[in-house]
Amino acid sequence: MMKIVNMFLGILFFGSVSLAQNKNDQHLLFTQILNDYVHDGLVNYINLKEDKRLDKYLEQLENTNPDNLRTDEDKLAFWINAYNAFTLKFIIEEYPVESINDLHWGGLYLGTLLGTTVWDDEKIIINGTKLSLNNIEHDIARKKFNEERVHFAMVCASYSCPQLRDEAYEGFKLNKQLNEQARLFFMDETKNNFDLKKRTAYLSKILNWYSSDFGNDDQSILLYVSQFLDREIANDIRRNSSQWEIDHLSYNWDLNEIK
Structure with missing residues (x-):
């Protein structure tokens, strides 16, 4: 009888731990991916290209209604992760490339003028809505959340961008993560x-x-x-x-x- 009671308590304990992790670490899969392929802000694109977990994470994002997330911090973390994850996806789809600018139709300057850069392409679908990377950065992260520190967290896959963090952003620790990113960015002598x-x-x-x-x-x-x-x-x-x-x-x- 005691064994059964202990087993039951154990199930309750581990179940509650799992629920707590799921509640807090909403982007655990992305953290695992970043942990495997990001070191000192740089990305191992060769091996990331072969890992199907990124597609699974993108599917998770696509099937989420961010408006239903509990806090504004959860919502902003969602959008920062979406920007970074889809940027990685767009790079590995065309890899090997020398620069994200290789993905623009017409190159950086003509593409910017014509609105044909990879940032303008509305090939992201979140909860049934078509979006571009520019929509996520400018129309959502900057405009709706009025949070300037996203500039130190959203990474455009270039050396002069902020370093890509080796963990996903999570609402419950977002303020700490953004402050760390800002300090890392401004203390990096190659960037400032x-x-x-x-x-x-x-x-x-x-x-x-x-x-x-x-x-x-x-x-x-x-x-x-x-x-x-x-x-x-x-x-x-x-x-x-x-x-x-x-x-x-x-x-x-x-x-x-x-x-």
Whole structure:
């Protein structure tokens, strides 16, 4: 009798653990994929191309109604993961490629002018709705959630993009994850650089393309950035923001690939 009771309690315990994991880790499959193929922000596209789990995860996204997710954090995490997962899918569909720009009809500049880039292509279907990567980034993540830190989490498969995280975003820890991504991005000297002697911030072009998301002028942008920097530079920016200048680094569109 005692064995039966213990077995029953064990089933209840492990069942409750499983339910807790499912409740919190809504994107566990994507975390497992990223953990296997992403190292230091770079992707092993060769092996990812052969792994069918990504298709299974994309199917999970396609069959989800994000409006039914419990919190705004859950919803935003869903859309960030969707952007990153579909970007990976589009790359491996055409791999080997040297850059995501190889996927645009007409290349980057003509494709942007004509609206024929991979970011414009409405080949994503979520809960029956056709979407593009641009829809997800601009119409949903930026517009509906008013969250500028998505710029440090959504990854366009290029070296100058923020590093791709080796875990999925989850609503219950999204704020912590986004802060970590922001700090990682601004502390990476290949993406942003700060010359204290010259009081010049060499920032990613992301801060130029989407400057209005971070502030109304250079000073407010610098003050925003300072919260993610080491103390010495951050304090100098806060005390002397009017003396700091901003320049922007060239953008490296090479594929964010492990070589």
